[in-house]
Amino acid sequence: MLTVNEQQVSHEAVQTIGELAAIHKPLADLFILNGYPVPSTTRVRDGDTCTLIVKGEIPTPEEMNSLLSARHTPGVQERIRNSTIAILGLGGLGSAVAGAMAKIGIGKMLLSDYDIVEPSNLNRQHYFVDQIGMMKTRALKENLLRMNPSLSLELIEEQLTESALPGLFAKVDVLIECFDDPAMKAATLRCILSEATMQNVAYVGSSGMAGFGDSNTIQTKQIRPGVYICGDETSAAGPGQGLMSPRVGVAAHHQANQALRLLLQEDEGRKH
Amino acid sequence: MSILGQAPSAMNITLNGNKTDFDNISTISELLENLDLAVDSVVVELNTKIIQPDSYGATQLGEGDGVEIIRFVGGG
Numbered sequence: 001m002l003t004v005n006e007q008q009v010s011h012e013a014v015q016t017i018g019e020l021a022a023i024h025k026p027l028a029d030l031f032i033l034n035g036y037p038v039p040s041t042t043r044v045r046d047g048d049t050c051t052l053i054v055k056g057e058i059p060t061p062e063e064m065n066s067l068l069s070a071r072h073t074p075g076v077q078e079r080i081r082n083s084t085i086a087i088l089g090l091g092g093l094g095s096a097v098a099g100a101m102a103k104i105g106i107g108k109m110l111l112s113d114y115d116i117v118e119p120s121n122l123n124r125q126h127y128f129v130d131q132i133g134m135m136k137t138r139a140l141k142e143n144l145l146r147m148n149p150s151l152s153l154e155l156i157e158e159q160l161t162e163s164a165l166p167g168l169f170a171k172v173d174v175l176i177e178c179f180d181d182p183a184m185k186a187a188t189l190r191c192i193l194s195e196a197t198m199q200n201v202a203y204v205g206s207s208g209m210a211g212f213g214d215s216n217t218i219q220t221k222q223i224r225p226g227v228y229i230c231g232d233e234t235s236a237a238g239p240g241q242g243l244m245s246p247r248v249g250v251a252a253h254h255q256a257n258q259a260l261r262l263l264l265q266e267d268e269g270r271k272h
Numbered sequence: 273m274s275i276l277g278q279a280p281s282a283m284n285i286t287l288n289g290n291k292t293d294f295d296n297i298s299t300i301s302e303l304l305e306n307l308d309l310a311v312d313s314v315v316v317e318l319n320t321k322i323i324q325p326d327s328y329g330a331t332q333l334g335e336g337d338g339v340e341i342i343r344f345v346g347g348g
Contacts, residue, residue, distance in 0.1 A: 089348050092348060094348070178348050180346060182312075182344040183313055185313070185344035185346075185348075186314055189315045189342065193317070193322045194322040194324070207343075207344045207345050210347045229342070231345075234345060235347070236346050236347060237345075237347030248348075
């Protein structure tokens with residue numbers, strides 16, 4: 001057997017990677033054998049992993065899904081693909097969380113921010129210089145669809161308040177709080193813990209990731225089953241301790257991984 | 273234990289899992305002020321019930337109450 005573009009195939013009839021491409025990807029102009037580019041005349045052997053690429057070709061949604069299923073295993077990918085998450089605040093945390101979730105093929109994302117991309121954001125937020133002045137929602141949508149064109153994205157461009165949250169987010173699987181403002185961080189957790197309609201929404205919040213302190217002080221802490229906060233709980237953004245891409249990224253990926261764990265029902269103490 | 277061991281105004285509450293004595297406080301607002309915590313960046317749970325911020329001033333604390341306070345710092 002061979003692995004060809006993440007699928008298992010028999011190779012009885014072929015001897016070279018070029019012959020394999022003629023069957024599975026006739027227009028391929030780049031041949032990768034076990035991780036290395038090779039000429040089309042290179043022989044293939046049982047157990048080899050072959051990637052056949054047409055340069056510039058965008059995979060169809062079906063192809064994207066099958067690539068992700070092969071990487072993540074089908075059961076895991078089906079869960080991810082059938083999930084909806086919300087990301088509140090699209091700054092250093094939110095833009096990074098969104099990228100991670102886009103790459104693993106999340107089904108649907110609700111992206112919420114009312115702000116535009118400013119030059120001062122670019123030290124940590126995943127936007128490009130030519131997007132300065134755009135709404136963060138729209139700039140991020142553009143970027144995420146370049147990572148994974150199969151995503152379903154819903155943009156929420158109003159300034160959120162505590163009372164607006166249940167109406168907008170009661171149906172998502174996981175709500176990921178990435179606000180800058182500590183008052184909105186607190187308001188979101190309070191809403192999750194006290195609103196009856198939010199009881200089935202899992203939550204991953206954030207607190208404390210400014211500066212360049214030890215990475216390992218950033219933790220994922222369970223408040224109760226289904227409710228988690230990532231960060232070091234103390235490093236506030238302020239003069240002399242700015243938000244910087246590396247450490248904000250550590251916290252963001254704690255959040256993204258915890259969100260994934262919740263989607264895959266890895267949640268200590270919670271009954272499903 | 274001496275009956276004079278504790279001032280009459282002291283109250284023992286379990287704050288984030290730790291038994292703690294407080295002097296001269298009776299409400300959640302006073303507790304937050306005593307702890308030097310900003311009212312708008314915390315979530316307060318009293319005996320497993322979330323308290324809304326507009327009730328902090330009116331919510332009385334009693335001996336033996338369990339209070340959980342989650343404090344958020346800015347940045348994202």
